[in-house]
Amino acid sequence: MSDRRTGILTAATRVIARRGVRGLRMGELATEAGVSIALIYYHFTDRAGVLRQTLEHISDRADHYTTEDRPAPGRSGDPRAELEQVLLLELQDTAEVRENSIAWGELRATAVFEPDLREELARSTHSWVHDVADLLARADPTGTAPAHAAAAERLTALVEGLSVRWHSGSLPVEQARRLLRDAVRAELEHPPG
Numbered sequence: 001m002s003d004r005r006t007g008i009l010t011a012a013t014r015v016i017a018r019r020g021v022r023g024l025r026m027g028e029l030a031t032e033a034g035v036s037i038a039l040i041y042y043h044f045t046d047r048a049g050v051l052r053q054t055l056e057h058i059s060d061r062a063d064h065y066t067t068e069d070r071p072a073p074g075r076s077g078d079p080r081a082e083l084e085q086v087l088l089l090e091l092q093d094t095a096e097v098r099e100n101s102i103a104w105g106e107l108r109a110t111a112v113f114e115p116d117l118r119e120e121l122a123r124s125t126h127s128w129v130h131d132v133a134d135l136l137a138r139a140d141p142t143g144t145a146p147a148h149a150a151a152a153e154r155l156t157a158l159v160e161g162l163s164v165r166w167h168s169g170s171l172p173v174e175q176a177r178r179l180l181r182d183a184v185r186a187e188l189e190h191p192p193g
Helices: 003-019 026-033 037-044 047-067 079-091 095-111 115-139 145-167 173-189
Strands: none
Touching (some): 003 026, 003 037, 003 047, 003 095, 026 037, 026 047, 037 047, 047 079, 047 095, 047 115, 079 095, 079 115, 079 145, 079 173, 095 115, 095 145, 115 145, 145 173
16 A cells, blocks of 8 residues: 555544544545545545545554564464453554544444445454454364354454443543453353353
8 A cells, every 4th residue: 555545544544533434524634644635536536435445444553553562373372361462452542542443433333324334344343353253262272163253242342342431531441451351351261151
């Protein structure tokens, strides 16, 4: 992906995190990215294209910061700790993670009203759930694939919910992280069933 295109998507993420999807105006995005409106339309065709590609960009950024310091699959001595770390990295108190998380939540909420976003959102969510289910399978090799998939759905949904509460000021990030650790422990030690 070109640097200009990446810059536009990073700027779109910032604007969406700051103003919401409804507040995303092409003029403000162009100013934020330091490009012309025409260049935005050249790369993305329309506003819906910007939103779809921003969702993919956010997902790629999350993949990057949740795998950056992680050992290669199967190389970790403690799969449970790796699972916990990957989920907790979604609740880091850094500008990039906050921005990503807020923009993701805005795009998820908008998908309720804009079907164009649903397919990309479903694809990104499915990929995330699949990755977490794989980590759960390594941490709990005696469990079944359907049980791991269900636990991954619960844990990723919990991360999203805790994130919203953290960003809205109703839950301190350390408490959110503690609740997530407790949920990982509960899933692995006392799976539903």
